Amino acid sequence: MPLIEIKGAAKGFGLPGSRTEVLKDINLAMEEGEFVVIVGYSGSGKSTLINLISGLVKPDAGVAKISGEAITGPGPDRGLVFQNYSLLPWLTVEENIALAVDEVFKDWTAAQRKEHVWKYIEMVKLKPAAHKLPKELSGGMRQRVAVARTLSMNPKVLLLDEPLSALDALTRATIQDEISEIWRQNLTTVLWITNDPDEALLLADRVIPLLPTAPATLGEPIMVDLDRPRDRKTLNHDPKFKRLRTELINTLLDAKGRMKPKTSVKLSLPDILPEDLTTVNSLQFLNRTGPKRRSDNKREEVEVAA
Incomplete structure (x- = not known):
């Protein structure tokens, strides 16, 4: 039985008459310990999809399950890492992580909880x-805190909603490697959302394109059978990586191309005749009444004396 299962899910927002359908016919199954990345365009519904699994929104149709049970709301078995870190600004790194640990492991002693907090502080090298x-941390360090806080809850599934999108390229690469290594050590089930094909192929066991079909739906999964650990420098020259990258990008581009609106337009030439300015004097030009139109031309019949 899959750990995460979504069948025939659909989701939209708004009132009848002004409603926007975001997702349709979403079918997804994730096995325990799997690292799955969903790739799609910005605004295509990636966050809505991950919120269906986190329990922050409910599907309008279909069902979302974890361990065979319907997802009816958020729970500690699903840890969600947001784009914007979501740290409490008046708490330290240790206190932000302890906040989650104290809430989930209430029956532990204070010493056990403290030891658990420090385990994850050290794991993310903070x-x-x-x-x-x-406020005293860089963006990359804040995101490490967010990841550590979520992992400290020992969730069955780690959900990451474009967690590195706000970081510069070098910091992003470093944290990609760190999260990949943490996953290899813990084998927590991971669902990662991104709009970066290279990031997806670097991290995932399986990449699934979210097709911008308005409403969006999932495309065919792409198995990433690249050896781990993966080195980004080596991958850039790996023919298999290049083939997978081309397949993923073409799938998204083709789906986007099919969604371009098509219409036929009837064009009419302007109803204006050009003026011959070389045959008029300045006074005639100043006194002219406007451009001459083709529709003003009229046929006249005149008698010509023989």
């Missing part, structure tokens, strides 16, 4: 910054 506030 021990020197443990007593700093979010």
Whole structure:
């Protein structure tokens, strides 16, 4: 039985008459320990899809399940990492992580919870910054705190909604590698949302394109049978990586191309005749009444004396 299962799910927003359908016919199954990345255009419904699994929204049709049970709301078995870190600014790194640990493991002793918090602080290499506030951290460090806080809850599924989109390229690459290594150590089931094909292929066991079909639906999955650990420098020269990248990009581009609106337009030439300015004097030009139109030309019959 899949750990995560979505069957025939659809979701839209708005009132009748002004409603926008975002997702349709979503079918997804994820096995325990799998790393799945969903790739799609911005605004295509990726966040809505991950929110169906997190329980923040409910499907209008179909069903979303975890461990065979219908998802009816958020729960500690699904940890969600947002794009904007979502750290409490008045709490330190340690306190932000402890907030989640204290809520989930209420029956543990204070010493057990503290030890658990520090395990994840060290995992994301933030021990020197443990007593700093979010405002004292870089963007990359804040995202590490968000990941550590979520992992500290020991969720069955780690959900990441474009977690690195706000970071610069170098920091992004570093955290991609760190999260990949954390996954290899823990084998937590991961669903990652991104609009970056290279990021998807670097991280995933399986990549699924979210096709911008308005409403969006999932395309055929692409199995990423590249050896781990993956080195981005080596991948750039790997023919298999290049083939997978081309397949993924072409799938998204083809779906986008099919959605371009097509219409036929009847064009009419302007009803104006050009003026011969070389045959008029300045006074005639100033006194002219406007452009001469083809529709003003009239046929006249005149008698010509023989």
